[in-house]
Amino acid sequence: MAHVPKIAFTLALLWLPTLAQADEASVLAQGRKLFQTDAEPACAICHTLADAGAKGKIGPVLDELKPSEERVLNALKNGKRGMPPFVDHLTIDQMNILAKYVSTVTGGNAQRQ
Numbered sequence: 292m293a294h295v296p297k298i299a300f301t302l303a304l305l306w307l308p309t310l311a312q313a314d315e316a317s318v319l320a321q322g323r324k325l326f327q328t329d330a331e332p333a334c335a336i337c338h339t340l341a342d343a344g345a346k347g348k349i350g351p352v353l354d355e356l357k358p359s360e361e362r363v364l365n366a367l368k369n370g371k372r373g374m375p376p377f378v379d380h381l382t383i384d385q386m387n388i389l390a391k392y393v394s395t396v397t398g399g400n401a402q403r404q
Contacts, residue, residue, distance in 0.1 A: 322392020330389065331380045342396035350374060357399040363390035 326334040326343045335345035339352040350373070358366075367386045370376040377386060394400045 318388055319392050319395060322388045322395075325381070325385055325389045326392060330377060330385075334389070334393075337374070340393065340396070353393055353397050357397045358394060359399045360390045360394040362399070363393045 323343055326338075326340060327345065328335070334340070335343055335347055337347040337350035339346050339348075339354065341354050364386055365371075366374060367377045367381065367389060381389070
């Protein structure tokens with residue numbers, strides 16, 4: 292019986308990467324939805340982003356810009372050039388999800404490490 296907790300602990304450790312991957316996939320799916328339709332106005336109206344199927348012509352092409360999570364979050368909070376701030380339209384959690392999504396699918400976070 293003394294081995295049961297050790298086995299349970301070992302099995303739990305094996306599940307951690309799977310749970311983290313599931314969480315990451317969920318965040319990316321939420322971010323894609325925010326980008327495509329749920330942000331007001333939707334990011335896809337202005338920005339091009341291949342992963343989201345967006346071909347906006349007003350803002351920068353995010354696939355080329357490859358912004359970091361911090362840069363996206365800053366733009367969402369404060370606005371940038373013609374982009375309005377989203378503090379009245381999105382919660383901080385939604386802004387974090389959106390920033391994570393954009394920086395992940397463009398490779399922006401990978402370039403900063």
